[in-house]
């Protein structure tokens with residue numbers, strides 16, 4: 399990108415005024431003063447005006463993805479596996495808000511707004527995450543009571559959860575579990591603590607935002623109202 403357009407995109411001034419900054423020798427790229435108006439700024443260049451670093455202001459974007467199984471919640475995977483960014487191709491550098499396991503599906507938020515990501519994931523905000531879970535067999539009332547009181551697994555404590563039983567079929571029980579902590583493998587470990595296994599796991603809501611009718615692999619932008627709502631969870 400041309401240097402004057404870049405500086406203007408950083409919110410320094412109009413493109414014409416930014417040209418003047420360049421001509422006046424007030425702009426450096428990677429430590430070298432540039433005075434040619436035809437200079438281009440490339441990805442990764444370090445740009446300064448009057449000795450102060452500047453950077454392009456990115457438009458804030460907020461996305462909800464229905465993450466399918468078989469992809470990881472990272473920006474880049476060293477093992478070359480599919481990532482959630484293979485489903486959401488935007489020019490802004492977005493990242494996933496929290497994590498779902500490789501074999502878990504459902505609602506995942508992605509954004510380039512670090513503050514909102516922090517609000518949603520910080521345990522002190524106790525943002526509710528709702529999961530649709532199928533577990534092996536039929537948990538007894540006593541087991542459900544343990545989940546509702548909080549369990550411990552491999553030395554990690556999991557806080558009390560809301561649990562409803564939606565039905566039993568083919569030796570599997572469908573539960574809806576609401577948690578507020580966001581620990582790694584939270585639901586699987588809670589169920590493992592009962593000596594049972596999770597057969598299927600899907601997140602259906604975060605902080606009141608619901609997945610709704612999004613199909614697997616589909617995404618949409620959040621509405622302004624939804625973004626405001628997430629901000630209010632602080």
Ligand code: URA
Pocket residue numbers: 497498499500502582583584585586587599
């Ligand atoms: N709990 C889990 O065990 N896995 C997930 O992906 C999300 C919550």
